[in-house]
Amino acid sequence: MIGRCTGGSPSGTLARLLCTLVILAAWLAHRGALGSSPVKDRRDERYYWLTAIAANSLGSAFGDLIGGSLGCGLMGGIAVNLTMLALLLMLHDTTRVSKGLLFWTGFVVTRIPSEAPRIDPGREPRLRKI
Numbered sequence: 734m735i736g737r738c739t740g741g742s743p744s745g746t747l748a749r750l751l752c753t754l755v756i757l758a759a760w761l762a763h764r765g766a767l768g769s770s771p772v773k774d775r776r777d778e779r780y781y782w783l784t785a786i787a788a789n790s791l792g793s794a795f796g797d798l799i800g801g802s803l804g805c806g807l808m809g810g811i812a813v814n815l816t817m818l819a820l821l822l823m824l825h826d827t828t829r830v831s832k833g834l835l836f837w838t839g840f841v842v843t844r845i846p847s848e849a850p851r852i853d854p855g856r857e858p859r860l861r862k863i
Contacts, residue, residue: 749791767833792844
């Protein structure tokens with residue numbers, strides 16, 4: 734797949750999003766609906782695990798983008814996570830959006846690491862003098 738070095742970039746995140754959407758589209762074409770359960774046969778199981786891997790990678794890349802490239806920091810990353818989860822809950826309760834699509838979107842959101850602030854690898858942390 735795509736290397737970790739593209740994770741925090743908009744293009745790396747977009748590439749992971751497209752991979753995830755392609756897998757979901759193929760699963761939808763095969764099954765006629767997006768779902769997370771029940772996994773009825775081996776083919777569904779393959780789609781499930783491919784989607785889980787792609788969505789996990791997408792969540793990590795999106796978290797890197799939020800925390801690193803966009804500079805939201807830890808509190809900003811937490812605020813984005815909570816806002817997205819609240820939006821998904823609202824969509825679940827008030828719309829006819831596919832529950833499978835909402836599940837996989839929530840799967841991505843819950844994979845976003847909250848470690849948003851990154852230490853610049855080219856700079857050593859400062860030590861306080863005692």
